[in-house]
Amino acid sequence: MNSLFGIETEYGITVEGADATHLVAESREVVKSYSGRYAGPWNYRAEDPRNDMRGFHVDKLSQDPTDAQFDKPGDRVQSPSEDRCDRVLLNGARLYNDHGHPEYSTPECNDLRSLVAHDKAGERIILECAHARAATIGKTVDIFKNNTDFHGASYGTHESYLVLRSVPWSEVVQNLAPFLATRIIYAGAGKVGSEERGITCKYQLSQRADFFMVLQSVDTLHNRPLVNTRDEAHGDPRRFRRLHVIAGDANMSEYSTALRVGATNLVAALIESGWQTPVVLKDAVRAIKHVSRDETYKWMVDTDDGDSISAVDVQRVYLRGARELNLPGSDWVLDEWEEVLNILDNDPMSLSDRLDWVAKKSLLDEFVEAEELDWTQDVATLQSLDLAYHNVDPEAGLYYGLVDAGAMSTLVTDEEIEAARCEPPLSTRAALRGAIVRRFAPQIKAASWGGFAWEDGGQRGVIALPEAAEDYAALREKIESAENLSDVAAILRTS
């Protein structure tokens, strides 16, 4: 069986002349500026973010009290569908407004090349929306793929992985926590300063580490957990869990994205195999913060047996386990993972062509030296450059300046990214979703990851997308030649 994974990214947004009180409305307008074909609205009845993996259901999710200052009476429109403006796109992705952030969820992928292309396609789609909105209102609209506003507000880049339901949740947490606490050594996007009260640091590996407060919880908006317990399978819940990883940064680097998701996917497979980590951290939440802020780059963390181990060696424990699994399709990840860990052990700054946190730090170091700045005195300037690294506009963003300069390794071609804007991966159910949107968008009345509700000429029905079809490409061809959605439903029922 193939793996399945995806990335959902909440983008930062600025609109000339608009403050944070306007961002929910502005984000909504950016999403509505999408000019391509789409289906919607979203079927929110199929989702339950308050359902906890530990077997209970919470009455409400924690809210960030600081964020309430930006709410204005009358700011919210009445219905969730009007507020969120969900669009299911031709490529099987989902585009919507998530409380002031344009959000792009990639379609489900089972190969890293497709995932990276679709993640980058998301940047281009949202940038195109921003440009359209800017042209309409005559003001600048900027989009940032990052996770912090440097004032204590964070927004997420989440990953999803398919894991067998038969694995006890306690084993998932036990085995996942040391990995998540330490993978920021190659997956961190880098951040100038700290946003945790009482903590000072010049530069840290992760944009998100400041915001994790507990080991596990169903919350995502406040008191965020290292391991999120939200139980929304988006598939057959009897067979699968969706591992919803919120402890990750938005990577501009294609390499960091591929290694982050590739390694985590292997760890998910490792956990499924019944493997037990020999390394248990004394406090995984404290560990991710320490690793993120440790400017010696030794990254030593305490284990529960009173000893200590480096983050590199924690990752090597998982790497060894993943190698022993000997899974098809894992060679790239295993080899790159090993090489990166070896380099991180000896000369981390030499990874500036691959890892975001290193590339950004190298860039800022050079600028500090060239402009005679000071890391302590010129924090505002350096945070502005940090933000500029994540500007998704290739004409303005510093990451894209590095790519233009030939200083950043890329993994997919421009043609692949352009294709991913309109074409879904052909080896997952996203292939069928995209084909249905292309042929029958006007007849769709509600969409979800699992299927559609439709109405056509007095007929109505629901379509469930098969989760494990033998040949998605063949099914897609049948959908493309179907006369109507009734035929599509029949095709998929017999698949």
Next chain:
Amino acid sequence: MNDFRADETMRRPLPADPMQKPGGDDSGPSAPKVKKPDTRQLLDRMKRVDPEQAKRYRQRSGQ
């Protein structure tokens, strides 16, 4: 600014094959193309960044 070292490292390409649980096929590598770094324009781009933009940058708390 000093040159970056991207062109010194030959990277293996990312395969397009599915990552599988037991039972699938593996894929092979090939070499990436990395342009010679020219960071002069990047320095100019950095100088054009508004040094106050982070102070003004306020976002809604997300997930």
